[in-house]
Amino acid sequence: MPLLGKRASLLVPGVGCVNGCNFCSTSHFFSKRYTAFLSTGKELFETAREIADRRGTDSFFVMDENFLKDRQRALDLISEMEKHRRFFRFHIFSSAEAILAFGLDNMLRLGVTLVWIGFESQSRQSAFAKNIGVDSKALVEGLRARGISVLGSGILCMEHHTPDNMQADIDFLVDLETDFVQFMLLTPMPVTGLYRKLQRRNLLREDLSYQEWHGQKKLAFRHPAFTDEEAEAWLNRAFRQDYEHNSSSMLRLIDTSFRGYEHLQGLKKRDACLEKRKQQFATQTRTYALILRSIARNAVNDRERSLALDLDQRIRRCFPRRLSEHLAATAAVLLTDLWKLRLKLRGDQIQPKTIVTRYKAERNFLARQGAIREGNSDQTIKSDSIRPAAAAVTISE
Numbered sequence: 001m002p003l004l005g006k007r008a009s010l011l012v013p014g015v016g017c018v019n020g021c022n023f024c025s026t027s028h029f030f031s032k033r034y035t036a037f038l039s040t041g042k043e044l045f046e047t048a049r050e051i052a053d054r055r056g057t058d059s060f061f062v063m064d065e066n067f068l069k070d071r072q073r074a075l076d077l078i079s080e081m082e083k084h085r086r087f088f089r090f091h092i093f094s095s096a097e098a099i100l101a102f103g104l105d106n107m108l109r110l111g112v113t114l115v116w117i118g119f120e121s122q123s124r125q126s127a128f129a130k131n132i133g134v135d136s137k138a139l140v141e142g143l144r145a146r147g148i149s150v151l152g153s154g155i156l157c158m159e160h161h162t163p164d165n166m167q168a169d170i171d172f173l174v175d176l177e178t179d180f181v182q183f184m185l186l187t188p189m190p191v192t193g194l195y196r197k198l199q200r201r202n203l204l205r206e207d208l209s210y211q212e213w214h215g216q217k218k219l220a221f222r223h224p225a226f227t228d229e230e231a232e233a234w235l236n237r238a239f240r241q242d243y244e245h246n247s248s249s250m251l252r253l254i255d256t257s258f259r260g261y262e263h264l265q266g267l268k269k270r271d272a273c274l275e276k277r278k279q280q281f282a283t284q285t286r287t288y289a290l291i292l293r294s295i296a297r298n299a300v301n302d303r304e305r306s307l308a309l310d311l312d313q314r315i316r317r318c319f320p321r322r323l324s325e326h327l328a329a330t331a332a333v334l335l336t337d338l339w340k341l342r343l344k345l346r347g348d349q350i351q352p353k354t355i356v357t358r359y360k361a362e363r364n365f366l367a368r369q370g371a372i373r374e375g376n377s378d379q380t381i382k383s384d385s386i387r388p389a390a391a392a393v394t395i396s397e
């Protein structure tokens with residue numbers, strides 16, 4: 001169904017991560033160093049304010065591998081927001097140890113609405129420094145209790161995994177009860193330490209084209225314990241287990257948002273920042289809750305159905321519905337029914353419109369290669385800027 005309101009803007013404060021997990025391509029690509037584009041809280045604030053004013057939305061998706069690793073910069077960003085009384089909201093990536101060092105209450109003040117955390121695996125053999133000594137379950141509970149949604153990611157078919165021990169890691173991820181979960185096959189992307197190690201051992205799947213190196217179907221290295229078909233079956237089972245055990249992610253997201261509101265409402269004292277955060281949770285919860293009836297009608301099982309109906313009642317007791325919200329909730333039910341019909345008739349494949357971006361450099365390259373023939377060069381390039389996204393451009397060369 002169509003989303004209400006404007007989409008979040010994108011903020012790119014820097015690239016790279018110093019943690020250097022052996023499978024991590026961004027960390028290795030930037031030589032396990034962090035390069036800041038916006039190195040102070042003030043710079044971050046000014047950039048966010050400029051984008052927010054231009055786009056008319058205060059919400060940001062932060063493309064930074066480990067945003068809270070620079071603790072002081074994030075704390076300074078809170079100070080700037082408080083100073084200017086402008087309270088942005090952020091979706092971020094951060095590792096568990098950086099989150100704990102920053103503090104969960106600080107994340108609430110910062111306006112983090114979603115954090116992506118790599119829990120990877122609970123097995124001792126694969127312990128990453130970022131997760132050692134972390135009580136993952138308590139961390140997720142603490143975040144969700146403050147209204148911060150969590151996307152927890154885990155890796156399947158790691159080197160130590162066998163059919164006998166992998167289920168324990170899946171159970172660990174499912175038991176965390178994060179809002180969203182990502183299971184991904186271990187994939188040795190070029191430039192990583194893992195790639196070099198498996199290359200030395202002659203275990204890389206050179207026969208597999210790079211398009212297939214996405215970790216959601218086939219293994220990009222020869223695993224002693226799993227075939228491609230087995231790896232894919234494990235992935236599907238893991239996602240299904242999480243879905244049936246924890247219900248749909250949208251239900252969890254609404255639940256977390258309401259928890260955040262209740263947490264702040266329950267505080268004896270709220271300064272301007274926390275008051276604003278409370279209002280934001282209230283608005284967000286009211287909006288998200290419009291689809292709870294649709295979730296109940298399309299629940300994966302009875303448990304999800306009763307959770308959705310119960311949450312709907314609790315939210316409506318707290319925020320009595322306006323007429324416009326009643327209408328929107330009914331529209332949501334109709335739209336989901338329409339979508340189900342579409343799935344029945346046309347399947348679940350969604351193909352986005354093709355976007356073709358042409359650059360002068362490409363034309364020059366092709367010209368050097370002798371690939372552009374006289375007479376058709378005009379249809380290749382008008383400028384070196386990106387063309388309108390909606391247009392599908394046919395390549396005739």
Ligand code: SF4
Nearest residue numbers: 017020021024027065
């Ligand atoms: S903490 Fe995350 S971003 Fe940093 S190296 Fe590890 S996987 Fe990569």
